[in-house]
Amino acid sequence: MRMKAAILHEQGRPRPYAQSIALSIEEVDLVPPGPGEVLIEVAAAGLCHSDLSALEGIRPRPLPVIIGHEGAGIVREVGEGVADLKPGDHVITVFAASCGTCRYCVAGRPNICPAGNAARAAGTLRAGTRRLFQDGKPINHGSGLSLFAQFAVIDRRSAVKIDQDIPLDDAAIFGCAVMTGAGAVINSAGLKAGEEIGIVGLGGVGMNALFAAVSAGAGRIVCVDASPEKLALARQWGATDTFLATDPDCADQVRAATSGGLDKVVEAAGVMKAVELAYAMTGLGGCVVCAGLPDGKSRHAYLHADLVSSEREIRGSYMGSCVAERDIPRLLNLYRRGKLPVDRLKSGYLPLEDINAGFDRLADGTVLRQILRPNG
Ligand SMILES: NC(=O)c1ccc[n+]([C@@H]2O[C@H](COP(=O)([O-])OP(=O)(O)OC[C@H]3O[C@@H](n4cnc5c(N)ncnc54)[C@H](O)[C@@H]3O)[C@@H](O)[C@H]2O)c1
Ligand SMILES: [Zn+2]
Numbered sequence: 611m612r613m614k615a616a617i618l619h620e621q622g623r624p625r626p627y628a629q630s631i632a633l634s635i636e637e638v639d640l641v642p643p644g645p646g647e648v649l650i651e652v653a654a655a656g657l658c659h660s661d662l663s664a665l666e667g668i669r670p671r672p673l674p675v676i677i678g679h680e681g682a683g684i685v686r687e688v689g690e691g692v693a694d695l696k697p698g699d700h701v702i703t704v705f706a707a708s709c710g711t712c713r714y715c716v717a718g719r720p721n722i723c724p725a726g727n728a729a730r731a732a733g734t735l736r737a738g739t740r741r742l743f744q745d746g747k748p749i750n751h752g753s754g755l756s757l758f759a760q761f762a763v764i765d766r767r768s769a770v771k772i773d774q775d776i777p778l779d780d781a782a783i784f785g786c787a788v789m790t791g792a793g794a795v796i797n798s799a800g801l802k803a804g805e806e807i808g809i810v811g812l813g814g815v816g817m818n819a820l821f822a823a824v825s826a827g828a829g830r831i832v833c834v835d836a837s838p839e840k841l842a843l844a845r846q847w848g849a850t851d852t853f854l855a856t857d858p859d860c861a862d863q864v865r866a867a868t869s870g871g872l873d874k875v876v877e878a879a880g881v882m883k884a885v886e887l888a889y890a891m892t893g894l895g896g897c898v899v900c901a902g903l904p905d906g907k908s909r910h911a912y913l914h915a916d917l918v919s920s921e922r923e924i925r926g927s928y929m930g931s932c933v934a935e936r937d938i939p940r941l942l943n944l945y946r947r948g949k950l951p952v953d954r955l956k957s958g959y960l961p962l963e964d965i966n967a968g969f970d971r972l973a974d975g976t977v978l979r980q981i982l983r984p985n986g
């Protein structure tokens with residue numbers, strides 16, 4: 611079938627993207643789903659900072675590529691062997707493709723499945739297949755999803771079926787920001803009721819970490835961002851304390867206010883300054899959970915003897931350490947009960963044609979989650 615999609619031909623074009631046309635809206639061919647794959651109509655796709663990083667070129671991608679990794683859609687066709695999804699079903703997409711059988715998948719860590727990772731690097735679907743073409747030449751798949759398009763062919767395991775009463779615009783945000791932010795708190799940090807948590811970086815990911823921290827009964831929630839507006843929102847939404855990241859003594863202020871630092875600190879800004887700040891905000895025996903994704907070369911230095919003697923921890927968190935089939939239904943239950951109010955994060959809707967202006971706004975830091983509706 612023919613469809614419209616936003617293609618990334620070249621990384622690192624200058625801002626404003628609305629002028630440099632970082633993403634070009636073009637017609638492409640999408641071939642039918644193969645065995646174990648499904649065709650979905652993309653109902654809604656969120657603009658995530660990781661997509662912005664792809665435009666900026668801070669992590670190289672195989673080009674040309676159709677990106678877009680946070681979304682929800684409606685199944686339109688299923689490939690051979692797919693017995694548990696049918697046309698008309700609603701799904702949330704999963705950006706970390708997984709095989710289901712390797713040692714990581716069977717150990718409950720499909721988010722770090724090497725086969726999924728290799729497919730992502732190669733620009734293919736999980737099985738190594740390609741379904742996107744233009745003039746007979748392949749276009750790379752982004753995260754095995756390519757949601758900045760009207761339709762997508764994806765691996766069966768890259769979709770989780772949801773109930774039809776969930777609005778698809780809200781459902782889309784669960785595909786990345788909710789799993790990543792809430793998962794970082796619940797799964798990666800394993801926050802216990804009463805523990806004191808910090809969150810550095812209050813974008814779509816960080817705000818979901820805040821919602822989860824409130825919901826999990828954190829004793830104290832210290833939010834830090836470079837934007838005073840984001841801090842004001844965080845206070846409305848349950849932060850007990852807020853600090854401005856741009857204050858040179860921000861970490862000292864946090865330590866003074868919290869008797870030496872926090873039990874858990876989630877970093878969701880994606881810059882090394884924020885990682886350093888998160889580490890400095892952590893108290894004795896505390897754990898830094900890093901969800902932000904800077905370029906592939908950045909390093910973090912720490913005093914190693916201090917890490918040992920204070921039993922601090924630093925850990926990564928990819929897709930919130932989620933098992934999508936397990937965690938999406940759990941997170942949707944919290945949403946239904948008003949505990950994950952993702953509708954508050956929506957900063958407007960966009961047609962495909964306005965996607966570049968949307969990324970300009972995300973880069974300006976003035977929005978939370980903008981929702982693309984590729985089919986109007
Ligand atoms: N680990 C994962 O699985 C995963 C998934 C999604 C996104 N990400 C990454 O998470 C990060 C956040 O994504 P997002 O979509 O929420 O981004 P966003 O642009 O919506 O939010 C980033 C926030 O960080 C703040 N910030 C910038 N510099 C800061 C600093 N020095 N200290 C404190 N705050 C600072 C900004 O003001 C903004 O509020 C990005 O790096 C993204 O690539 C990771
Ligand atoms: Zn994302």
Ligand SMILES: [Zn+2]
Nearest residue numbers: 709712715723
């Ligand atoms: Zn696997």
